[in-house]
Amino acid sequence: MSQSHVTAPTITERYIETTPKSHALHERAMQSLPGGNTRTTLHMQPYPFYFDHGVGCRVYDVDGSERIDFLNNYTSLILGHAHPQVVAAVEQQLRRGMSMAAPTELEIALAETLKRRLPSIDLLRFTNSGSEATLMALRAARAYTGRAKIAKFAGSYHGSHDYAAAEPTADAATQRMGVPAAVAETLVMLPFNDAAAVEQRIAAHRHELAAVIIEPVIGAGGVIAPQPGFLEALRAITTEHGIVLIFDEVIAFRLGYHGAQGYFGIKPDLTTLGKIIGGGLPVGAIGGRAEIMAVFDPHRPDHIGHGGTFNANPLTMVAGLATLEQLTPQVYDQLAALARELRQKMRALFDELGIAAQINQIGSLFNIHFSDQPVIDYATVCASDRELIGQLQLAALNNGVAFASRGMGCLSTPMTSHEIDACVTAIRRGLHDLIP
Numbered sequence: 001m002s003q004s005h006v007t008a009p010t011i012t013e014r015y016i017e018t019t020p021k022s023h024a025l026h027e028r029a030m031q032s033l034p035g036g037n038t039r040t041t042l043h044m045q046p047y048p049f050y051f052d053h054g055v056g057c058r059v060y061d062v063d064g065s066e067r068i069d070f071l072n073n074y075t076s077l078i079l080g081h082a083h084p085q086v087v088a089a090v091e092q093q094l095r096r097g098m099s100m101a102a103p104t105e106l107e108i109a110l111a112e113t114l115k116r117r118l119p120s121i122d123l124l125r126f127t128n129s130g131s132e133a134t135l136m137a138l139r140a141a142r143a144y145t146g147r148a149k150i151a152k153f154a155g156s157y158h159g160s161h162d163y164a165a166a167e168p169t170a171d172a173a174t175q176r177m178g179v180p181a182a183v184a185e186t187l188v189m190l191p192f193n194d195a196a197a198v199e200q201r202i203a204a205h206r207h208e209l210a211a212v213i214i215e216p217v218i219g220a221g222g223v224i225a226p227q228p229g230f231l232e233a234l235r236a237i238t239t240e241h242g243i244v245l246i247f248d249e250v251i252a253f254r255l256g257y258h259g260a261q262g263y264f265g266i267k268p269d270l271t272t273l274g275k276i277i278g279g280g281l282p283v284g285a286i287g288g289r290a291e292i293m294a295v296f297d298p299h300r301p302d303h304i305g306h307g308g309t310f311n312a313n314p315l316t317m318v319a320g321l322a323t324l325e326q327l328t329p330q331v332y333d334q335l336a337a338l339a340r341e342l343r344q345k346m347r348a349l350f351d352e353l354g355i356a357a358q359i360n361q362i363g364s365l366f367n368i369h370f371s372d373q374p375v376i377d378y379a380t381v382c383a384s385d386r387e388l389i390g391q392l393q394l395a396a397l398n399n400g401v402a403f404a405s406r407g408m409g410c411l412s413t414p415m416t417s418h419e420i421d422a423c424v425t426a427i428r429r430g431l432h433d434l435i436p
Contacts, residue, residue: 131159
């Protein structure tokens with residue numbers, strides 16, 4: 001099968017024909033929300049399907065269509081939808097109260113659970129999102145070191161705040177995003193998986209850098225794992241120059257029982273968390289070395305003030321505790337084995353069809369890239385055929401499978417080989433619709 005492809009209006013037409021209620025809701029949303037959207041990641045052409053309910057690894061839209069969910073709210077629903085233990089814990093807490101202006105024992109319990117899984121964390125603080133967690137981690141690093149600059153990696157995603165969105169060169173496009181030039185000027189961009197270049201750039205800015213923030217496995221940017229020795233080199237040079245190393249594990253924490261840092265054997269100074277630790281409810285967290293986290297201690301006159309009406313709200317805490325209780329080392333191993341099965345079967349499909357494709361997979365995460373070269377950094381992601389993967393996502397929706405428009409997906413515990421085969425079949429049918 002040739003990899004040259006054409007626009008496939010029949011795929012869009014079929015989608016529109018089968019989602020009339022979603023179409024109507026999107027038109028209604030356009031009257032109240034900019035572009036009909038309040039969450040940019042859900043924007044798609046011609047419009048997203050509107051969720052009605054989910055059970056296990058399946059979701060149902062307002063038109064009654066069933067799809068196997070390989071997106072799981074962008075990796076956060078590792079137990080799938082409406083897991084009985086999570087639902088029971090939330091229902092019980094609902095009757096006791098949803099939030100209050102007082103701490104609860106629940107936040108202590110979840111913090112203790114996370115500390116047991118992540119030995120790099122001495123102290124921990126909850127937020128309401130991963131974006132907020134990375135924002136506060138960067139601020140803590142600047143307060144602790146007295147330095148202003150932050151280094152991050154091309155292709156990584158750390159949320160939507162200024163430091164996450166900005167690029168080092170404050171060009172017109174950056175200004176249009178509303179990021180001040182002063183913020184962009186405090187950033188240093190690093191290339192993922194190029195240890196020599198990273199060491200050189202960090203050394204050049206060593207007296208100015210407060211922190212290096214990294215996704216140990218780039219998630220939204222393509223599920224890109226570090227090359228052997230890369231994280232070790234980064235740990236060594238940041239330690240040498242007194243730079244705070246921040247692991248953004250908002251996505252990567254689902255790699256294993258001890259997160260990505262346990263998976264790779266690297267101990268960061270700070271860790272940011274989100275997604276699965278909230279059991280499907282809004283959450284974030286920042287944790288790390290006691291002397292750095294002490295900048296948040298309100299007993300200190302010079303502490304960082306960090307409020308949040310819903311920080312550590314009891315509903316999120318009980319959902320997170322119920323979720324982590326289910327996630328034993330054996331469960332992580334089973335998810336990874338199933339993801340490897342998916343990668344192997346997709347690899348066989350693309351080889352059979354003569355399509356140049358890469359399947360990046362680690363743990364329960366995967367990403368399809370239409371490329372004839374390994375995808376190991378931002379440049380190789382950009383060189384892939386991103387138009388085709390976007391079209392395949394819509395075609396897969398038509399065939400009963402949901403994953404991200406950039407080709408990213410993940411597994412949940414209710415899945416079996418049956419869902420793996422269904423995913424491969426949906427991709428086969430979608431490609432048949434797309435590529436003559």
